Amino acid sequence: MDGPVPPHPSQARGEPPDGAEPRRHPTGSNEQPAAGFSRRRLLGALGIGTAGVLAGGAAGGALGRATADPAPAGAPAAATDPVPFTGEHQAGIVTPAQDRLHFVALDVTTDSRDELIQLLRDWTAAARRMTAGQDAGPGGAVPDGAYDVPQDTGEAIGLPPAGLTITVGFGPTLFTSADGVDRFGLAARRPGPLVELPAFPGDQIDPAISGGDLCIQACANDPQVAVHAIRNLVRLGAGVVSVRWSQLGFGRTSSTSTGQATPRNLFGFKDGTDNLKAENASTLERFVWVGDEDAEGGRAAWLRGGSYLVARRIRMLIEPWDSSTLNEQEATIGRAKGSGAPLGQREEFDPVDFTARVDGEFAIPETSHVFLAHPTNAGTAILRRGYSFVDGTDGLGRLDAGLFFIAFQRDPATGFVQVQRNLRTDAMNEYVRHTSSAVFACPPGVRDDADWWGRALFEG
Amino acid sequence: MDGPVPPHPSQARGEPPDGAEPRRHPTGSNEQPAAGFSRRRLLGALGIGTAGVLAGGAAGGALGRATADPAPAGAPAAATDPVPFTGEHQAGIVTPAQDRLHFVALDVTTDSRDELIQLLRDWTAAARRMTAGQDAGPGGAVPDGAYDVPQDTGEAIGLPPAGLTITVGFGPTLFTSADGVDRFGLAARRPGPLVELPAFPGDQIDPAISGGDLCIQACANDPQVAVHAIRNLVRLGAGVVSVRWSQLGFGRTSSTSTGQATPRNLFGFKDGTDNLKAENASTLERFVWVGDEDAEGGRAAWLRGGSYLVARRIRMLIEPWDSSTLNEQEATIGRAKGSGAPLGQREEFDPVDFTARVDGEFAIPETSHVFLAHPTNAGTAILRRGYSFVDGTDGLGRLDAGLFFIAFQRDPATGFVQVQRNLRTDAMNEYVRHTSSAVFACPPGVRDDADWWGRALFEG
Ligand code: HEM
Ligand code: HEM
Numbered sequence: 064m065d066g067p068v069p070p071h072p073s074q075a076r077g078e079p080p081d082g083a084e085p086r087r088h089p090t091g092s093n094e095q096p097a098a099g100f101s102r103r104r105l106l107g108a109l110g111i112g113t114a115g116v117l118a119g120g121a122a123g124g125a126l127g128r129a130t131a132d133p134a135p136a137g138a139p140a141a142a143t144d145p146v147p148f149t150g151e152h153q154a155g156i157v158t159p160a161q162d163r164l165h166f167v168a169l170d171v172t173t174d175s176r177d178e179l180i181q182l183l184r185d186w187t188a189a190a191r192r193m194t195a196g197q198d199a200g201p202g203g204a205v206p207d208g209a210y211d212v213p214q215d216t217g218e219a220i221g222l223p224p225a226g227l228t229i230t231v232g233f234g235p236t237l238f239t240s241a242d243g244v245d246r247f248g249l250a251a252r253r254p255g256p257l258v259e260l261p262a263f264p265g266d267q268i269d270p271a272i273s274g275g276d277l278c279i280q281a282c283a284n285d286p287q288v289a290v291h292a293i294r295n296l297v298r299l300g301a302g303v304v305s306v307r308w309s310q311l312g313f314g315r316t317s318s319t320s321t322g323q324a325t326p327r328n329l330f331g332f333k334d335g336t337d338n339l340k341a342e343n344a345s346t347l348e349r350f351v352w353v354g355d356e357d358a359e360g361g362r363a364a365w366l367r368g369g370s371y372l373v374a375r376r377i378r379m380l381i382e383p384w385d386s387s388t389l390n391e392q393e394a395t396i397g398r399a400k401g402s403g404a405p406l407g408q409r410e411e412f413d414p415v416d417f418t419a420r421v422d423g424e425f426a427i428p429e430t431s432h433v434f435l436a437h438p439t440n441a442g443t444a445i446l447r448r449g450y451s452f453v454d455g456t457d458g459l460g461r462l463d464a465g466l467f468f469i470a471f472q473r474d475p476a477t478g479f480v481q482v483q484r485n486l487r488t489d490a491m492n493e494y495v496r497h498t499s500s501a502v503f504a505c506p507p508g509v510r511d512d513a514d515w516w517g518r519a520l521f522e523g
Numbered sequence: 524m525d526g527p528v529p530p531h532p533s534q535a536r537g538e539p540p541d542g543a544e545p546r547r548h549p550t551g552s553n554e555q556p557a558a559g560f561s562r563r564r565l566l567g568a569l570g571i572g573t574a575g576v577l578a579g580g581a582a583g584g585a586l587g588r589a590t591a592d593p594a595p596a597g598a599p600a601a602a603t604d605p606v607p608f609t610g611e612h613q614a615g616i617v618t619p620a621q622d623r624l625h626f627v628a629l630d631v632t633t634d635s636r637d638e639l640i641q642l643l644r645d646w647t648a649a650a651r652r653m654t655a656g657q658d659a660g661p662g663g664a665v666p667d668g669a670y671d672v673p674q675d676t677g678e679a680i681g682l683p684p685a686g687l688t689i690t691v692g693f694g695p696t697l698f699t700s701a702d703g704v705d706r707f708g709l710a711a712r713r714p715g716p717l718v719e720l721p722a723f724p725g726d727q728i729d730p731a732i733s734g735g736d737l738c739i740q741a742c743a744n745d746p747q748v749a750v751h752a753i754r755n756l757v758r759l760g761a762g763v764v765s766v767r768w769s770q771l772g773f774g775r776t777s778s779t780s781t782g783q784a785t786p787r788n789l790f791g792f793k794d795g796t797d798n799l800k801a802e803n804a805s806t807l808e809r810f811v812w813v814g815d816e817d818a819e820g821g822r823a824a825w826l827r828g829g830s831y832l833v834a835r836r837i838r839m840l841i842e843p844w845d846s847s848t849l850n851e852q853e854a855t856i857g858r859a860k861g862s863g864a865p866l867g868q869r870e871e872f873d874p875v876d877f878t879a880r881v882d883g884e885f886a887i888p889e890t891s892h893v894f895l896a897h898p899t900n901a902g903t904a905i906l907r908r909g910y911s912f913v914d915g916t917d918g919l920g921r922l923d924a925g926l927f928f929i930a931f932q933r934d935p936a937t938g939f940v941q942v943q944r945n946l947r948t949d950a951m952n953e954y955v956r957h958t959s960s961a962v963f964a965c966p967p968g969v970r971d972d973a974d975w976w977g978r979a980l981f982e983g
Contacts, residue, residue, distance in 0.1 A: 163746075163773070165913065167922075170920075172920075204791055204860065204861070205849060205860050205861040206849055208849075209848065209849050209850040209853075210848050210849070210850055211848060211849060212845075212846055212847065212848055212849075213791070213845075213849055213852070213860075215791075216789075216791050216841075216845055217787060217790075217791020217792070217860055218787045218788065218789055218790075218791045218911075219787075220787060220791070220861070221787075271918075272915075286623075286746075286773035286774060287773065287774045287786075287787075287911070290773065290774075290789075290911075290913055290924075293922075294789075294841065294922060294924070297922060298841075298842075298845050301842070301846075305919075305920025305921075306916045306920050306921060306922060307916070307920075308915060308916055309913070309915050309916050309922060310915065311771070311773065311913050311914075311915075313623070313746035313747065313750065313771065313773070314746060314747045314750075326747075327677060327678045327679075327680060327681075327747075328678065329676075329678055329750075329754075330677070330678075331664055331673070331675075331676050331677020331678045331680070332677070381676075381754065381758075382758075382761070385672075385673075385676055385758050386672055386761075387672065388669065388670050388671060388672055389665060389666055389668075389669050389670070389671060389672075389673055390669040390670055392673070393669075399665075400664065400665050400673070400677055401664070401665040401680070451678075451747070451750075453625065453750055453769070453771050454771075454914070454915070455732075455768060455769050455770065455771075455914070456766045456767070456768055456769050458731075459765075460630075460632075460765025460766050460767075461765075461766060462627075462753075462754060462757060462766060462769060464750075464754070
């Protein structure tokens with residue numbers, strides 16, 4: 064003991080990321096800390112242990128802000144500008160989060176590998192055009208021949224690119240069907256981490272809005288541009304894929320770049336403050352991008368430079384939240400509602416300090432969302448890129464609203480699953496219900512004009 | 524006959540509005556024209572007959588553009604600015620259509636007239652604040668006392684007013700329940716025109732998303748601002764009202780001011796070109812605002828300066844539309860897809876001319892939407908203020924997308940109902956399905972600080 068601070072039962076929940084081992088699976092993360100470990104000393108130790116990894120020297124500091132790399136290429140200058148489509152990674156992951164989302168999960172309805180490949184080629188061509196602000200097909204929305212079917216549906220005529228990104232992912236069932244069939248000769252290339260997510264306590268998952276063979280995430284600063292992109296890709300997929308479920312998001316709930324203001328979620332709190340940020344390339348390599356070490360002897364080599372997308376539709380129980388006190392709300396999150404500052408601090412980007420006390424009590428309760436989700440306690444980090452939604456009513460006179468949570472990570476097991484397991488004592492659980500679940504492997508970026516989404520998977 | 528133009532069977536569908544009779548009901552509108560009536564002559568006659576009423580001297584001209592009054596007060600200078608809350612009329616009707624919508628229909632769950640009145644007072648106070656960019660309640664989102672429940676949910680902290688308008692309406696069932704009960708002592712004040720809409724051929728109405736005792740339409744240029752407004756009003760209504768259904772709209776599909784660019788709907792066509800426009804006060808008096816003549820001997824006097832809101836959720840059958848030719852699409856609408864010009868003309872705002880011919884045929888087919896909806900053929904005019912929606916999928920692998928149609932009119936019978944009846948031969952019917960229906964009487968504007976929504980109804 065180095066002082067009067069009592070041992071804190073949750074100090075050792077999760078373990079700090081360890082620079083020597085890139086992907087960690089949750090093991091014994093529920094053990095009690097050794098007696099005599101102080102909150103301060105533990106965090107000090109983590110601070111040292113994670114400095115190189117989390118790129119934040121201060122114990123519990125804001126991830127990725129301390130030693131930021133130069134701004135990444137591709138950050139758009141204005142909300143109407145295009146975001147480059149080609150590159151090492153797909154856009155729509157660490158590129159600045161746009162304001163609006165249209166997400167769709169699809170099932171492949173053909174048995175033909177060739178038809179699937181042709182669709183991925185067609186999608187790539189159309190996405191290349193649309194992200195540049197062009198029509199989906201070269202014939203355009205208003206073809207020269209009056210008896211031609213338009214190659215674009217037209218509702219985005221005259222609209223700027225609006226930062227449109229289109230991000231594609233492959234679900235576990237694309238590789239092996241639920242009954243074990245190798246549908247398209249891809250089973251031997253399914254990466255080990257690409258499995259359906261486990262069940263979590265409290266889950267109320269609706270299978271009808273979960274899973275999917277493929278996903279397309281379209282983000283833009285104009286919803287009409289995002290909807291137009293999905294609609295034209297779905298149209299190209301007629302006879303090959305069918306829409307399984309889809310989700311509109313009206314407002315981003317995270318920042319993915321230090322240049323972005325932090326938006327507020329439907330609980331009224333700033334969301335995304337301590338998110339992984341695009342400016343910190345080394346943290347992204349560590350936690351977001353699939354690396355050389357993940358090749359699994361070549362099996363998953365096609366995914367290098369890609370990432371895993373986890374989607375969870377989380378209903379937020381607006382009514383009980385809205386009738387709780389400010390104190391209850393702030394204790395639930397672990398941050399101040401107004402400023403977004405960690406409890407016990409003053410400014411939004413002040414480092415989180417779990418040892419800070421107010422009136423003798425720890426300022427940040429150990430059941431708070433931030434306490435449990437923070438890398439020092441969760442032992443890992445994820446890139447959040449979610450959106451608020453309102454989907455009508457629930458039949459009980461209440462708005463059906465919440466967060467369409469999207470996270471990108473190098474491995475779902477050491478990313479979302481590990482954090483979500485650590486959130487089992489989260490005070491926020493009283494106010495949220497997870498109603499859908501899906502996971503997709505997002506291939507790396509399209510490199511050049513000859514490349515297409517998934518080429519390395521099908522041809523590599 | 525004054526030339527070789529053959530008689531056109533649809534020339535006399537509907538009759539021209541007649542300046543002498545403010546509200547007309549559809550009567551015998553399906554009769555054939557007298558032999559010898561030419562398209563040109565009929566339209567010429569209508570042009571004269573409607574010049575004073577439609578404020579457009581040219582036959583079939585763009586309504587309300589020819590003799591525009593000066594720009595109305597209250598048009599915001601920027602998309603972030605506030606729109607004045609008080610005034611002769613409620614904002615959100617002829618004020619410039621904002622980009623995003625959150626619409627909610629509610630049922631009153633209390634039997635207490637006093638509780639209902641108190642809620643309308645509370646809503647008025649909160650709307651007054653929120654439309655000015657303030658928190659819903661004076662205590663704000665971050666109350667001084669940590670053990671206070673916040674008076675605002677907080678997700679709009681830091682956001683500008685974003686042109687927010689909040690428009691309230693009273694449904695038929697607020698006055699008399701379906702089984703004839705005078706619920707709140709209002710039955711004697713129910714205006715004659717406030718009855719549920721009739722059924723139309725092809726309707727596929729879902730009662731669960733139709734009707735409602737009350738409605739709130741929140742429009743803003745930022746969806747978070749619109750959602751925040753509805754959510755806080757719903758919150759204030761706890762125990763008094765319950766949400767019956769709600770609809771988000773992501774993109775406006777009409778202009779209501781000559782200063783606004785015409786947006787495109789999900790069929791890819793410009794929508795709102797020939798809408799009633801705010802600049803034309805005399806046309807609005809004629810077709811949108813309930814007037815002195817509508818008082819019904821005092822029964823409906825409280826509604827003077829108000830308007831009727833008709834809402835129809837219209838599913839658009841995207842897939843067949845997207846596989847039809849340009850020619851078929853343009854013949855269905857009656858306008859060019861690229862420019863938005865009436866067929867046979869060059870520019871979007873060129874007057875519609877139903878006598879124009881291309882290769883010997885009428886350029887605008889008599890089954891086109893514009894032909895049938897145009898005032899010269901529908902015999903009336905409405906103010907459209909709808910929004911595009913995407914509500915997930917339909918269980919058959921298709922996007923559930925369409926138009927949340929909102930129209931304002933002086934009388935539903937001579938407004939929406941008359942136009943919709945005239946659309947029974949509309950070629951567009953093949954591509955649309957009406958899935959919800961509702962009608963509300965929107966009281967006039969809140970006049971001053973002592974006034975509240977519906978005061979004249981309850982106290983007048
Ligand atoms: C509706 C559900 C949720 C809400 C309203 C919510 C809200 C928040 C808020 C307000 C913050 C603090 C600001 C920030 O640093 O971004 C935060 C942080 C965080 N959340 Fe959530 N969250 C939700 C669900 C989740 C889930 C399901 C996960 C992952 C399993 C998660 C992981 C995180 C992480 C990793 C942080 C950063 C913690 C830190 O480093 O301090 N959240 N969340
Ligand atoms: C999904 C359904 C609908 C679509 C896609 C649609 C689309 C259009 C388009 C593209 C125009 C031409 C541009 C303009 O002047 O605004 C138009 C005009 C119009 N529509 Fe619709 N419309 C729909 C439903 C309705 C309904 C239900 C009504 C009323 C019952 C209606 C009434 C009108 C009127 C009055 C005009 C103006 C015609 C003129 O004065 O030339 N529309 N609509």
